[in-house]
Amino acid sequence: MKVVFLGATQGMGRALARLMAERGDELFLLGRRLDTLEGQAADLRIRGASTEVGVAVCDLEHPDGFGAALDAATATLGRFDAVVVTAGLFGTQEALEQDADLRHRVLTVDFTNTIEFCEHARVRLLAMGGGVLCVFSSVAGDRARKPVILYGAAKAGLSYYLDGLDVTYRSRGLRTVAVKPGFVRTAMTEGLKEPPFAADPPAAAAATLKAIDGGRPVAYVPSIWRVVMLAVKCLPRWVRRRVDF
Amino acid sequence: MSDVTVAEFSGWGRHPVVTGRRRRAENLARITDGAVLTRGLGRSYGDASLPPPGDHVVAVTTLADRVLAFDSDAGVVRAEAGLSLADLNRLFWPRGWRPPSSPGTQSVTLGGMVAADVHGKSHHSEGCFGEHVRSLRIRVADGRILDVSDDVEPELFRATLGGLGLTGHVLEVELRLRPAASPWIQAESERFGDLDSLIDALQGASAQWPYTVAWADLSSRGKSRGRGILERGRAADPSTAPVSPPVPKRTFSVPLVCPVLSGATVRSLNMVRYWGRSKITRGIVHPESFFYPLDVVGRFNRLYGRRGFTQYQAVLPPRSGRAGCVKVFDILERMRATPLLCVLKDFRAEGKGMISFPMKGLSMAIDLPIRDHTQSVVNALNDFVAGEGGRVYLAKDALTRAEHFRAMEPRLDDWLRVRRTWDPDLALKSALSVRLFGDPA
Ligand SMILES: Cc1cc2nc3c(=O)[nH]c(=O)nc-3n(C[C@H](O)[C@H](O)[C@H](O)COP(=O)(O)OP(=O)(O)OC[C@H]3O[C@@H](n4cnc5c(N)ncnc54)[C@H](O)[C@@H]3O)c2cc1C
Ligand SMILES: NC(=O)c1ccc[n+]([C@@H]2O[C@H](COP(=O)([O-])OP(=O)(O)OC[C@H]3O[C@@H](n4cnc5c(N)ncnc54)[C@H](OP(=O)(O)O)[C@@H]3O)[C@@H](O)[C@H]2O)c1
Numbered sequence: 001m002k003v004v005f006l007g008a009t010q011g012m013g014r015a016l017a018r019l020m021a022e023r024g025d026e027l028f029l030l031g032r033r034l035d036t037l038e039g040q041a042a043d044l045r046i047r048g049a050s051t052e053v054g055v056a057v058c059d060l061e062h063p064d065g066f067g068a069a070l071d072a073a074t075a076t077l078g079r080f081d082a083v084v085v086t087a088g089l090f091g092t093q094e095a096l097e098q099d100a101d102l103r104h105r106v107l108t109v110d111f112t113n114t115i116e117f118c119e120h121a122r123v124r125l126l127a128m129g130g131g132v133l134c135v136f137s138s139v140a141g142d143r144a145r146k147p148v149i150l151y152g153a154a155k156a157g158l159s160y161y162l163d164g165l166d167v168t169y170r171s172r173g174l175r176t177v178a179v180k181p182g183f184v185r186t187a188m189t190e191g192l193k194e195p196p197f198a199a200d201p202p203a204a205a206a207a208t209l210k211a212i213d214g215g216r217p218v219a220y221v222p223s224i225w226r227v228v229m230l231a232v233k234c235l236p237r238w239v240r241r242r243v244d245f
Numbered sequence: 246m247s248d249v250t251v252a253e254f255s256g257w258g259r260h261p262v263v264t265g266r267r268r269r270a271e272n273l274a275r276i277t278d279g280a281v282l283t284r285g286l287g288r289s290y291g292d293a294s295l296p297p298p299g300d301h302v303v304a305v306t307t308l309a310d311r312v313l314a315f316d317s318d319a320g321v322v323r324a325e326a327g328l329s330l331a332d333l334n335r336l337f338w339p340r341g342w343r344p345p346s347s348p349g350t351q352s353v354t355l356g357g358m359v360a361a362d363v364h365g366k367s368h369h370s371e372g373c374f375g376e377h378v379r380s381l382r383i384r385v386a387d388g389r390i391l392d393v394s395d396d397v398e399p400e401l402f403r404a405t406l407g408g409l410g411l412t413g414h415v416l417e418v419e420l421r422l423r424p425a426a427s428p429w430i431q432a433e434s435e436r437f438g439d440l441d442s443l444i445d446a447l448q449g450a451s452a453q454w455p456y457t458v459a460w461a462d463l464s465s466r467g468k469s470r471g472r473g474i475l476e477r478g479r480a481a482d483p484s485t486a487p488v489s490p491p492v493p494k495r496t497f498s499v500p501l502v503c504p505v506l507s508g509a510t511v512r513s514l515n516m517v518r519y520w521g522r523s524k525i526t527r528g529i530v531h532p533e534s535f536f537y538p539l540d541v542v543g544r545f546n547r548l549y550g551r552r553g554f555t556q557y558q559a560v561l562p563p564r565s566g567r568a569g570c571v572k573v574f575d576i577l578e579r580m581r582a583t584p585l586l587c588v589l590k591d592f593r594a595e596g597k598g599m600i601s602f603p604m605k606g607l608s609m610a611i612d613l614p615i616r617d618h619t620q621s622v623v624n625a626l627n628d629f630v631a632g633e634g635g636r637v638y639l640a641k642d643a644l645t646r647a648e649h650f651r652a653m654e655p656r657l658d659d660w661l662r663v664r665r666t667w668d669p670d671l672a673l674k675s676a677l678s679v680r681l682f683g684d685p686a
Contacts, residue, residue, distance in 0.1 A: 009271070010270075010271045010308075011271075011308075014271070039311055039313060040311065042311070042312070042313055042314060043311040043312050043313065046312045046314070046315045046336070047312065047336060186308070187248070187269065187270035187271060187308060190248050190249070190250055190267075190268070190269050190270060191248050191249060191250050192250070201308075
């Protein structure tokens with residue numbers, strides 16, 4: 001499989017890119033810094049990627065560069081089979097309420113610009129006859145909960161969009177995979193209190209790869225979060241007003 | 246967004262426990278900035294990887310695990326300090342390379358192996374892990390990032406091998422791997438009815454076998470105390486070994502803390518272990534089964550119950566030898582210390598780590614559950630070991646007293662001098678350095 005990857009330099013993205021490299025997929029990495037991209041490319045190459053791992057700068061805060069970044073991937077890979085987006089920003093509810101600048105960045109990166117990037121990817125994948133568009137949203141977008149309403153709002157919007165892509169374009173060969181991680185121990189969640197069912201990046205990555213290969217439109221990782229979120233969605237409003245998770 | 250988490254730290258022995266702040270992320274240069282200590286997978290037993298009490302930041306390396314370069318002709322790999330040995334093995338066994346030295350578990354990081362200068366079943370043939378490290382990239386106390394090796398800042402290099410994180414934060418490790426004809430192991434295990442014949446066989450096997458270790462049964466009494474099993478192995482001949490590379494083994498994890506391991510259960514486990522096989526068994530075995538038999542049960546440390554346990558590992562010089570070993574067993578028996586596991590190893594001479602544990606002689610590692618009198622047991626053992634010219638392994642230790650360690654370590658002042666040169670204000674410290682080197686907490 002030939003994969004364009006935005007966000008392989010850390011966390012779940014790194015773990016997923018490694019699984020792909022180890023089974024011999026061809027990868028092209030996009031990200032905001034050339035040095036971390038190159039270090040990551042070396043790691044993936046040694047771990048088994050079938051060819052040189054190409055890199056190009058693409059910053060989710062600078063949408064003007066999206067087209068060129070995907071063109072650079074096309075120039076190296078030719079036709080590609082999948083675009084994966086694990087890049088994202090997080091802020092605690094407290095931080096996002098207090099810091100207008102951070103709030104703007106998180107909402108813009110996780111919602112507007114991620115969708116903008118996906119639009120570029122969608123057009124290219126459809127032009128190539130289809131493929132997989134795998135994007136990391138979050139369980140935080142399934143239901144408003146006190147600690148994640150701003151971040152969750154951006155992810156809810158993103159999930160909505162991905163759901164729409166699936167119903168609209170699957171028949172034309174675009175297989176959208178919306179990944180909804182629960183709590184995964186990455187740098188993003190460092191500093192947060194760990195809830196039950198916390199997982200490590202390799203486990204989340206393995207579940208994601210299965211969803212990509214199976215073309216599942218929505219994947220909870222780990223899968224127990226499907227049940228957890230089902231329960232959360234059943235909670236009546238008065239309970240949600242009282243509990244703090 | 247805060248990137249530090251208030252966390253409880255403890256080692257594999259789950260004793261002691263210290264509260265501090267944890268910083269964990271991919272970028273080691275960032276997370277080590279201002280940290281008092283760096284920690285890997287926390288498989289040292291005692292307080293080596295714990296901050297001093299107080300509000301200190303510990304950098305945790307486990308997300309910093311990129312392999313940065315591999316020279317497939319020379320077998321030299323360069324990786325970040327958080328790469329686990331399990332990952333290293335999984336990547337390089339199938340390509341015909343093996344780590345020259347590895348401890349009894351794969352759940353350790355490169356940084357942890359450097360900082361404890363670990364030894365393994367190959368110590369008599371390959372020495373410590375540090376002998377095979379070509380260079381280190383470290384962040385020293387004043388914040389500078391340096392590449393050190395035998396040629397550049399050799400003293401700092403030697404002080405960092407085995408330096409338990411107190412001379413600098415290890416960011417990257419360049420390691421020379423060994424070619425292996427096959428990753429599979431041709432193994433033999435043989436039963437011996439008493440300690441004397443077990444030790445004879447262990448020492449005798451060193452000449453022919455690159456990997457050796459002995460397990461001794463301390464729960465039997467009288468003449469059969471110290472009977473046990475010798476394990477020896479070498480890389481399998483490719484013509485007889487499976488052609489496929491070994492697939493990582495399934496493991497299961499102990500789900501909760503429960504005190505299953507105590508006198509009676511251990512006695513029966515030891516019986517089963519001792520009698521549960523024929524006098525000699527031979528065969529080609531999975532390298533994980535040979536090198537890391539305990540890894541099959543994840544978090545087995547929980548079986549020692551709430552209070553946790555410690556491992557007393559000491560090496561006695563050849564002149565003390567097996568008489569010394571018997572003496573150690575006597576002390577344990579007299580003080581009713583219920584040792585749970587005892588592993589013997591034949592060491593070759595000490596290597597280049599300035600304060601590394603191994604030296605020529607017989608090493609014994611004994612698991613002791615924490616009881617009210619465990620401190621006095623360790624004191625009594627240390628009195629004896631210090632008098633014999635032996636020393637203890639700090640990566641396993643939680644209870645040794647400063648005076649004992651000083652008495653065992655003529656090399657200590659030299660190492661402390663190097664540490665002071667690079668860190669005059671003692672910005673880097675640990676619960677262990679407060680306990681043993683008198684650092685202010
Ligand atoms: C079942 C079992 C069997 C074992 N068998 C053996 C054995 O046979 N031989 C042996 O030698 N040891 C053995 N050990 C001990 C273990 O190998 C060492 O304690 C090793 O240091 C653990 O690595 P870690 O990554 O978990 O490090 P930690 O336990 O997290 O840290 C250990 C020390 O290294 C320092 N450190 C860690 N990373 C860095 C870094 N990046 N920079 C600077 N300092 C750092 C810490 O500050 C601490 O002082 C065993 C442990 C277990 C649990
Ligand atoms: N961890 C969880 O529990 C959790 C739960 C639910 C959802 N998620 C979602 O899952 C995804 C992955 O999370 P993670 O925990 O693996 O995150 P992570 O470890 O913090 O990694 C985030 C990745 O995003 C990249 N990135 C950040 N800002 C960027 C920008 N402006 N332009 C380009 N790349 C950028 C980072 O690149 P750099 O290396 O350049 O920093 C990094 O590779 C995210 O979308 C997150 O929202 C995570």
